[in-house]
Amino acid sequence: MVRKIFSILMGILLCFSIASCGIAKKDITRAEEQKMQNEALQKPLEKPKEKISNTVNNAVYTNTENLDNTLYSWGLRVLPNHQTPEITPLAMELIKKYDAIFVGDTTKKVVYLTFDEGYENGYTPKILDILKENNVKAAFFVTGPYVKEQADLVKRMVEEGHIVGNHT
Structure with missing residues (x-):
């Protein structure tokens, strides 16, 4: 009997949970969305509140105290x-x-190949083989753990003339 009551109460609780998921959603019009996007593009990001530790473990040190570290928002309007x-x-x-380059020569039809390398699932060596066979260069954006775990693949990317960038 207790088990039956518990099951019924859990069912009712589940129904309320599911029903409440869409209650507070606001329909945003295209104009409102564009206005919010424009506002976000116009104001710079806030500076971090905390100061990063002054300890340095690197052999080379650059005094960054006097460098401009203003944060800017980035985005584009489609x-x-x-x-x-x-x-x-x-x-x-x-x-x-x-x-820097934001938009290349728009009179030419060019395709830029980019790959996000957050983890290795066995496809990257084959992708590199195909790119090499066709004399095509690409950009690979890698994470810190990927660099540590797949150092040989990252070296190969660089040796074969590809761009390797930071994914974070």
């Missing part, structure tokens, strides 16, 4: 009809200052 996405004027200023 436009309709395949138009070039927009970024904030501040982001464009930084891109020009550091001779």
Whole structure:
């Protein structure tokens, strides 16, 4: 009898839990979404509240106390009809200052291959083989644990002329 009552109560609790999942959702219109995105792009991120430890274990040390460490938000606004996405004027200023690339030559049809390497599932050697056979270069974004666990693959990526970037 107790087991039956417990089962019924658990069933009722489960029904209430499932029913309440969608109650507080707000429908956001495309205009509201765009407004929030624009606001987020315009304001810089807050600086961290805590100071990182001053201890240094590296053989080489650069005094970073006087370096600018202002955090900036990054994002782009997707436009309709395949138009070039927009970024904030501040982001464009930084891109020009550091001779970076945001959008390449839009008159050319180019495909950029990027791979997120968070873990190895046995496919990367074959991908590297295919890229090499076709003389194609790609960008591999790797995590810290991936670099430690798959050092030989990361070395191969670099040796074969691929870009290896930080995934974090």
